[in-house]
Amino acid sequence: MANSTLPFHAFVGRRVYINDVAMRDGLQIEPEFVPTEDKIRMVNALSRTGLAKIEVTSFTSPKAIPALRDAEAVMKQIDRMEGVSYVALVPNLRGAERALECRVDEINMVMSASETHNLANVRMTRAQSRRMLTDIIQAACGAAAINISISTAFGCPMEGAVAAREVLELGDWFAQQGATGITLCDTTGMANPLQVEALCDGLAERWKGLELTLHFHNTRGMGLANALAGLNAGINRYDASLGGLGGCPYAPGATGNVCTEDLVHMLAAMGCDTGVDLEALLACAAQLPQLIGHDVPGQVLKAGKSDRRYPTPPDFVESRERALARDGSASDGKAAASS
Amino acid sequence: MANSTLPFHAFVGRRVYINDVAMRDGLQIEPEFVPTEDKIRMVNALSRTGLAKIEVTSFTSPKAIPALRDAEAVMKQIDRMEGVSYVALVPNLRGAERALECRVDEINMVMSASETHNLANVRMTRAQSRRMLTDIIQAACGAAAINISISTAFGCPMEGAVAAREVLELGDWFAQQGATGITLCDTTGMANPLQVEALCDGLAERWKGLELTLHFHNTRGMGLANALAGLNAGINRYDASLGGLGGCPYAPGATGNVCTEDLVHMLAAMGCDTGVDLEALLACAAQLPQLIGHDVPGQVLKAGKSDRRYPTPPDFVESRERALARDGSASDGKAAASS
Numbered sequence: 001m002a003n004s005t006l007p008f009h010a011f012v013g014r015r016v017y018i019n020d021v022a023m024r025d026g027l028q029i030e031p032e033f034v035p036t037e038d039k040i041r042m043v044n045a046l047s048r049t050g051l052a053k054i055e056v057t058s059f060t061s062p063k064a065i066p067a068l069r070d071a072e073a074v075m076k077q078i079d080r081m082e083g084v085s086y087v088a089l090v091p092n093l094r095g096a097e098r099a100l101e102c103r104v105d106e107i108n109m110v111m112s113a114s115e116t117h118n119l120a121n122v123r124m125t126r127a128q129s130r131r132m133l134t135d136i137i138q139a140a141c142g143a144a145a146i147n148i149s150i151s152t153a154f155g156c157p158m159e160g161a162v163a164a165r166e167v168l169e170l171g172d173w174f175a176q177q178g179a180t181g182i183t184l185c186d187t188t189g190m191a192n193p194l195q196v197e198a199l200c201d202g203l204a205e206r207w208k209g210l211e212l213t214l215h216f217h218n219t220r221g222m223g224l225a226n227a228l229a230g231l232n233a234g235i236n237r238y239d240a241s242l243g244g245l246g247g248c249p250y251a252p253g254a255t256g257n258v259c260t261e262d263l264v265h266m267l268a269a270m271g272c273d274t275g276v277d278l279e280a281l282l283a284c285a286a287q288l289p290q291l292i293g294h295d296v297p298g299q300v301l302k303a304g305k306s307d308r309r310y311p312t313p314p315d316f317v318e319s320r321e322r323a324l325a326r327d328g329s330a331s332d333g334k335a336a337a338s339s
Numbered sequence: 340m341a342n343s344t345l346p347f348h349a350f351v352g353r354r355v356y357i358n359d360v361a362m363r364d365g366l367q368i369e370p371e372f373v374p375t376e377d378k379i380r381m382v383n384a385l386s387r388t389g390l391a392k393i394e395v396t397s398f399t400s401p402k403a404i405p406a407l408r409d410a411e412a413v414m415k416q417i418d419r420m421e422g423v424s425y426v427a428l429v430p431n432l433r434g435a436e437r438a439l440e441c442r443v444d445e446i447n448m449v450m451s452a453s454e455t456h457n458l459a460n461v462r463m464t465r466a467q468s469r470r471m472l473t474d475i476i477q478a479a480c481g482a483a484a485i486n487i488s489i490s491t492a493f494g495c496p497m498e499g500a501v502a503a504r505e506v507l508e509l510g511d512w513f514a515q516q517g518a519t520g521i522t523l524c525d526t527t528g529m530a531n532p533l534q535v536e537a538l539c540d541g542l543a544e545r546w547k548g549l550e551l552t553l554h555f556h557n558t559r560g561m562g563l564a565n566a567l568a569g570l571n572a573g574i575n576r577y578d579a580s581l582g583g584l585g586g587c588p589y590a591p592g593a594t595g596n597v598c599t600e601d602l603v604h605m606l607a608a609m610g611c612d613t614g615v616d617l618e619a620l621l622a623c624a625a626q627l628p629q630l631i632g633h634d635v636p637g638q639v640l641k642a643g644k645s646d647r648r649y650p651t652p653p654d655f656v657e658s659r660e661r662a663l664a665r666d667g668s669a670s671d672g673k674a675a676a677s678s
Contacts, residue, residue, distance in 0.1 A: 007346060008536045008568060025678055089678075110678050120651055121677060123658045128666065149678045157649045185678045190645045192608035193567055197347045215678055218560075220645060221601040221638040225563040228532055229347060239678075255638060262560040269531035299560040299594060306529045306559060310496045312459055319462045327467065338460060339364055339428075339449050339488045339524045339554055339578075 007232060012271035017237045019053035019213065020046055020260050022288075023074075024089050026245030028058060028065050030292050036070040038291055040077050045284045046242070047081040050275040051260075055087040055108060055239075059095035075102035085145070091122065096136045099144070106145035106181070109133050113167045114156035117187070121151060130173065137177045147181035148174040149215065154199065155190030164199050171207060181211035183239060186226065189219020189255075193229035200233035215239035216258045217246075218297070223258035224266050231272075238263060242281075243288040243296030259298040261285050269306055278305065346571060351610035356576045358392035358552065359385055359599050361627075362413075363428050365584030367397060367404050369631050375409040377630055379416050384623045385581070386420040389614040390599075394426040394447060394578075398434035414441035424484070430461065435475045438483070445484040445520070448472050452506045453495035456526070460490060469512065476516045486520035487513040488554065493538065494529030503538050510546060520550035522578060525565065528558020528594075532568035539572035554578035555597045556585075557636070562597035563605055570611075577602060581620075582627040582635030598637040600624050608645055617644065 023043055027034060039057075046054050056078065062069035071088065080086060087106040088099045099107055111129035112118035118126045137146050152159075153167045171182045184199065196214070204212060214230045214237070216223045227238055244259030264276045285301045313319075362382060366373060378396075385393050395417065401408035410427065419425060426445040427438045438446055450468035451457035457465050476485050491498075492506045510521045523538065535553070543551055553569045553576070555562045566577055583598030603615045624640045652658075 006536050006540055007571065008533045011533065021678070028677075108678075116651060116655075119659050119662060120655055124662050125659075125666075128662060151678055155645065157647070158651055160646065160648060183678070187677060189642065192605055192645065194347045194350065194609040197345050201345055219638065219642045220604060221557070221563055221598065222605050224560055225567045225605065228564045228567055232346065255642070259560065265559060266531055266561050266564065270533040299558065303528065303558045303594070306494065306531065307499065308496070309499060312455060312497055316455075316459055320458050320464075323458060323463050323467060327464075338367075338526060339360070339447075339490055339522070 008228075008270065011231055014231075014272050015236060016231070016267050016272045016274050017052035018260060018264060018274055018276060019055060019087065019237065019239045020051050020242055021055040021215075021239050021257065022242035022245045022260070024055040024058050024068070025239075025257060026241045026243075027067050027292075029247055030067050032293055033067055033069075034291055036073050036077075039070070039074050042284065042287065042291060043074065043078045045280075045287070047079060047084050049280040049284060050277050051084060051281075052237075052275065053085040053087050053106070055089065056104075058089035058091070059098040060089070060091045064091075072098065072102055075099070075104060087147070090136070092132065093136055093139060096140050100140060104144055106147055107136070107140055108147045108149055108183075109136060110149045110151055110185075111170075112151040112156070112187070113162045113170060114152045114159045116158040117152045117156045120158065130170075133174065134177050137174070137179055141178045145180040145211075146178065147183055147211070147213070148179045149183040149185050151185045151187045153184040154186040154195055155188070157188040157190070167199065168206070175207055175210055179210065181213060182207060183213040183215050185215040185239075186217055189217035189222070191216060191226050192222055193225050196226050196229035197233050200230055200235055204234045211237055213237035213239055218244060218255050218258050224263060227258065227263060227266070240264075243285045243298045243301065245288065245292070245296055255297050259296075259300075261298055262300050265300045265305060347567075347609065350570055353570075353611050354575060355570070355606055355611045355613050356391035357599060357603060357613055357615060358394060358426065358576065358578045359390050359581055360394040360554075360578050360596065361581035361584045361599070363394040363397050363407070364578075364596060365580045365582075366406050366631075368586055369406050371632055372406055372408075373630055375412050375416075378409070378413050381623065381626065381630060382413065382417045384619075384626070386418060386423050388619040388623060389616050390423060390620075391576075391614065392424040392426055392445070394428065395443075397428035397430070398437040398441075399428070399430045403430075411437065411441055414438070414443060426486070429475070431471065432475055432478060435479050439479060443483055445486055446475070446479055447486045447488055447522075448475060449488045449490055449524075450509075451490040451495070451526070452501045452509060453491045453498045455497040456491045456495045459497065469509075472513065473516050476513070476518055480517050484519040484550075485517065486522060486550070486552070487518045488522040488524050490524045490526045492523040493525040493534055494527070496527040496529070506538065507545070514546055514549055518549065520552060521546060522552040522554050524554040524578075525556055528556035528561070530555060530565050531561055532564050535565050535568035536572050539569055539574055543573045550576055552576035552578055557583060557594050557597050563602060566597065566602060566605070579603075582624045582637045582640065584627065584631070584635055594636050598635075598639075600637055601639050604639045604644060
């Protein structure tokens with residue numbers, strides 16, 4: 001397996017870090033409130049799978065996102081596992097203060113690379129977001145890790161193409177201000193592998209010392225292909241959402257975030273070291289439909305892992321005996337060949 | 340865009356050939372019979388999209404696959420477009436004779452790399468299949484192109500791992516016997532990109548002069564990632580199925596073939612030249628649910644292309660005015676940030 005002249009063979013043994021965002025990015029758009037104790041139970045179960053990070057909740061206004069109105073209760077009552085970083089999204093300084101009171105390991109903040117999406121998503125101009133996020137970095141610096149998620153980094157559903165230099169310049173700014181991590185988000189699933197390669201080439205070097213994460217959506221089926229392109233460009237951190245939970249209010253009809261168990265399954269099959277126990281993760285994903293009241297788009301949960309074995313068909317032994325008996329003559333041609 | 344030191348940038352401008360198999364591999368497992376005139380209409384519409392090949396039907400026993408019992412009628416009545424290769428699957432010599440009577444451009448035949456799947460799928464031992472396919476190649480040679488689809492090339496759902504040398508040796512054999520093309524099929528979606536890279540490395544050289552095609556399923560969400568790995572290994576021909584129609588009777592619950600329009604969409608976004616008019620292809624896919632009576636898994640049909648634009652939200656102008664009016668002060672934090 002160790003032919004390192006082949007690009008993907010270089011992935012074998014590579015450490016890849018997974019941040020599960022289902023409990024925040026997924027639940028925030030669910031119409032039904034998930035009871036606090038169920039959220040805590042799910043975070044605790046996720047904590048035991050080996051995930052590097054869990055985005056637990058958002059310290060936002062209960063009016064804005066009623067689904068996450070129990071942020072304090074969840075954050076304070078979960079078991080904190082050694083080695084897992086517990087993240088919360090915060091929309092403003094008050095949110096950051098609430099998150100720090102709950103001793104989050106990492107604060108995540110969002111702004112868009114495109115002006116229109118930033119206004120539509122967080123109701124601020126980019127200049128306002130940049131100032132506010134900078135203020136929060138200064139206030140929270142040292143008390144927690146601080147990640148900036150740059151939305152629409154691969155395209156804006158309203159404006160269209162987003163210039164790479166806008167994204168890079170934003171990242172440079174927050175790196176200078178003291179952010180400890182930057183996530184490039186493909187908010188509505190517009191990215192393709194060529195674009196991922198182009199934007200991410202040299203980024204690990206440019207933002208050395210920062211945690212650099214990619215956040216893909218599977219809107220047009222390219223989620224795992226984009227992750228592959230990210231790996232190829234040297235990026236080792238990925239957001240993903242259990243069951244593929246999540247979506248985007250600005251892209252109705254679209255499927256959600258890249259599915260955590262599908263991503264971990266692919267990475268494991270390619271020999272990457274995610275640290276995640278896939279069976280334990282699948283057990284978490286299997287509980288999702290009951291938690292949220294509907295099916296989820298994850299595929300490995302439905303199909304089983306690649307190494308799943310099926311029994312031979314009921315007429316197999318008879319078929320074989322008949323085949324051997326007529327050896328040399330042609331088939332009866334009655335089988336429905338699948339390719 | 341032309342930084343050719345980045346691997347995926349080398350794909351820009353590359354000619355990639357798509358063979359749509361929905362009308363055969365997709366329809367053969369549909370419980371409802373699609374009327375002959377509807378099949379003809381769909382093949383004719385597909386012919387005008389710029390696809391390189393269309394697998395039109397299967398000349399098999401009407402008892403085995405009643406859904407394709409109209410093979411002659413479809414094959415004889417479709418419009419034959421210049422530049423499109425019309426393919427039919429044949430399970431035996433009688434099927435090949437029927438296909439040649441209908442002047443197919445290419446005969447496709449299936450056998451599995453694994454003994455158990457071959458017995459289960461075509462009710463012959465591999466040795467029997469090999470002999471029969473060789474006889475058919477000799478009979479049909481010169482009258483049509485002849486493709487051999489090697490099923491379970493990336494793993495068998497019953498036996499598990501399939502040794503690469505078994506696959507390569509089978510391909511070598513059929514290349515020597517006069518086949519004009521070989522397709523490696525990931526019959527139940529077990530392949531991962533590392534494995535695709537490993538199996539396909541050097542294959543274009545090994546089977547030079549043959550048309551070499553990859554046939555992926557999206558069973559575990561890796562369909563497009565595997566195609567990316569195939570491209571990276573120098574393979575330029577792909578099977579795919581309109582709408583993602585199809586599946587495998589030996590992997591219940593699994594989703595189907597890689598979706599043609601999702602694959603073409605990704606390839607177009609990466610600058611590859613598929614020759615396919617994506618809008619025309621999407622128009623074909625949009626007719627599928629009515630044709631077969633149920634929804635299909637294709638994603639681009641649901642989400643729209645990457646360059647789809649959305650209007651700003653209804654309260655956008657008001658939000659912006661409010662944002663500009665309070666310039667310098669913090670947001671009201673009431674927006675539900677999506678990343």
